[in-house]
Amino acid sequence: MTPSRRALLGAVPAAGLVASLPAAAQGTAPALDPARPVLIRGAVVVTMDPSVPDLPAGDILVRDGAIAAVGRDLPQPEGAQVVDGAGRIAIPGLVNAHIHLGQALQRGMSGDQTLAQYFGTVVAKRSSRLTADDLRAADYAGCLELLSAGVTTVVDWSRETTSSAHADAALDAFENSGIRAIFAYGLAGSGAGSTTSANSPEAVSADIRRLRAGRMASPGRVRLALAMRGPDFSSLEETESDLRLARDLDLLVQFHAGAPVYAERKRRSIAALHEKGLLNPRISLAHANDLDEDEYKMLADAGGSTVSTPEVEMQMGHGFPAAPRMQRAGGTVGIGSDISAGVGGDVFTQARIALAAARGLANAEALRAGAPLRAVAFTTRQALGWATLGGARAAGMGDVTGSLTPGKRADIVLLRADTVGTSPVLDPISSALMQCGAGAVDFVMVDGRVLKRDGRLLHADVEGAAANARSRAVGLEARAAG
Ligand SMILES: [Zn+2]
Numbered sequence: 458m459t460p461s462r463r464a465l466l467g468a469v470p471a472a473g474l475v476a477s478l479p480a481a482a483q484g485t486a487p488a489l490d491p492a493r494p495v496l497i498r499g500a501v502v503v504t505m506d507p508s509v510p511d512l513p514a515g516d517i518l519v520r521d522g523a524i525a526a527v528g529r530d531l532p533q534p535e536g537a538q539v540v541d542g543a544g545r546i547a548i549p550g551l552v553n554a555h556i557h558l559g560q561a562l563q564r565g566m567s568g569d570q571t572l573a574q575y576f577g578t579v580v581a582k583r584s585s586r587l588t589a590d591d592l593r594a595a596d597y598a599g600c601l602e603l604l605s606a607g608v609t610t611v612v613d614w615s616r617e618t619t620s621s622a623h624a625d626a627a628l629d630a631f632e633n634s635g636i637r638a639i640f641a642y643g644l645a646g647s648g649a650g651s652t653t654s655a656n657s658p659e660a661v662s663a664d665i666r667r668l669r670a671g672r673m674a675s676p677g678r679v680r681l682a683l684a685m686r687g688p689d690f691s692s693l694e695e696t697e698s699d700l701r702l703a704r705d706l707d708l709l710v711q712f713h714a715g716a717p718v719y720a721e722r723k724r725r726s727i728a729a730l731h732e733k734g735l736l737n738p739r740i741s742l743a744h745a746n747d748l749d750e751d752e753y754k755m756l757a758d759a760g761g762s763t764v765s766t767p768e769v770e771m772q773m774g775h776g777f778p779a780a781p782r783m784q785r786a787g788g789t790v791g792i793g794s795d796i797s798a799g800v801g802g803d804v805f806t807q808a809r810i811a812l813a814a815a816r817g818l819a820n821a822e823a824l825r826a827g828a829p830l831r832a833v834a835f836t837t838r839q840a841l842g843w844a845t846l847g848g849a850r851a852a853g854m855g856d857v858t859g860s861l862t863p864g865k866r867a868d869i870v871l872l873r874a875d876t877v878g879t880s881p882v883l884d885p886i887s888s889a890l891m892q893c894g895a896g897a898v899d900f901v902m903v904d905g906r907v908l909k910r911d912g913r914l915l916h917a918d919v920e921g922a923a924a925n926a927r928s929r930a931v932g933l934e935a936r937a938a939g
Pocket residue numbers: 555556557614713743795796
């Protein structure tokens with residue numbers, strides 16, 4: 458070590474040295490005991506539940522993995538562990554309501570790709586070539602990335618799951634990471650965005666039943682869903698049949714739809730599903746950028762949702778995010794990041810991009826009409842709502858997570874709001890979304906279990922997970938080239 462390097466290290470506070478220690482020596486902030494109550498004391502509390510008031514200095518009590526109380530000066534129960542919330546904004550854990558975690562081995566590949574290029578490289582050459590161990594590594598690395606960014610719930614649309622062994626590997630990753638996950642099991646189809654023919658509806662159905670007879674016997678932190686093909690990647694008849702399968706299996710479904718760039722795009726397909734009485738609250742549409750206005754209303758009235766992934770959508774020709782139109786139709790709006798080969802999984806960023814796009818379009822329309830807006834068209838509260846409760850509802854988990862509501866599971870994020878870039882806090886929602894973002898995520902709790910504290914993930918193997926993803930990517934690239 459050079460003297461200047463030593464001098465530099467000597468000048469930083471003790472906390473700054475932690476990053477240079479080997480993994481085994483980390484963990485200066487011990488994980489809290491989930492068996493004992495946790496009291497978060499004195500944070501700025503943003504509940505995202507209109508029936509639970511926000512608090513400029515409030516407490517959150519967590520007991521048995523659930524939010525027991527939100528209020529001022531809560532009494533400290535016997536044996537409670539106290540987390541100092543001073544200088545922190547407490548928000549509900551974010552929800553990434555549409556992502557392909559299996560692409561974590563292909564990061565950086567799609568940053569400059571069109572949709573056709575992405576289908577031709579990432580999907581056609583790699584998605585069905587991941588081994589089960591590859592998928593476990595990719596999903597685990599992806600989950601750690603999300604947790605570190607304050608995402609506590611993920612909907613993973615897994616076209617990489619091409620066998621029972623893959624499904625088990627994905628479930629291992631979700632369980633081991635501690636994240637709350639909706640694992641959407643990929644169905645095969647004829648379209649370019651589908652997975653291999655091994656995933657016939659019969660095969661997926663049999664594997665779902667196998668899982669439910671075993672490790673998925675009772676719904677917990679990790680749940681199952683169906684990654685359906687949908688009308689733009691199969692026929693209306695197949696869509697109808699897939700929806701019946703989902704109903705028979707009692708599963709949420711998510712499919713990609715309504716993007717003009719899709720080669721087999723079918724206009725008015727949502728209206729067609731409506732006419733057949735097939736829309737329901739357990740249907741979530743990824744993208745849906747280019748539906749007709751009445752189709753948003755049909756989906757909203759049926760209780761379904763759209764999930765906007767604005768960065769990928771605007772890059773790859775899907776159009777502008779549907780979030781504002783679905784919101785105006787009174788429907789549920791979630792936010793996702795979509796293509797892990799192209800963009801990070803951070804939902805703060807995606808929510809900000811969705812908000813900026815919605816505002817930009819509204820301003821452009823108003824200016825064209827010669828009447829500049831007197832107030833912004835969409836608010837930071839709405840955008841943070843898309844990233845939290847909206848996403849939770851889109852994931853079928855609105856009664857479990859998405860807001861700091863007593864009785865819900867304890868999925869809580871604390872943001873550092875006392876730094877040069879994040880203070881002062883004049884409007885906590887605006888600060889949380891527009892100033893803090895993923896970089897300020899200091900503390901993450903999922904289901905009452907602390908997974909990040911003092912700005913660091915508490916998993917023992919974070920560096921190992923990254924190294925494993927890198928080495929497995931080498932093997933995948935060799936197979937893709939062969
Ligand atoms: Zn997608």
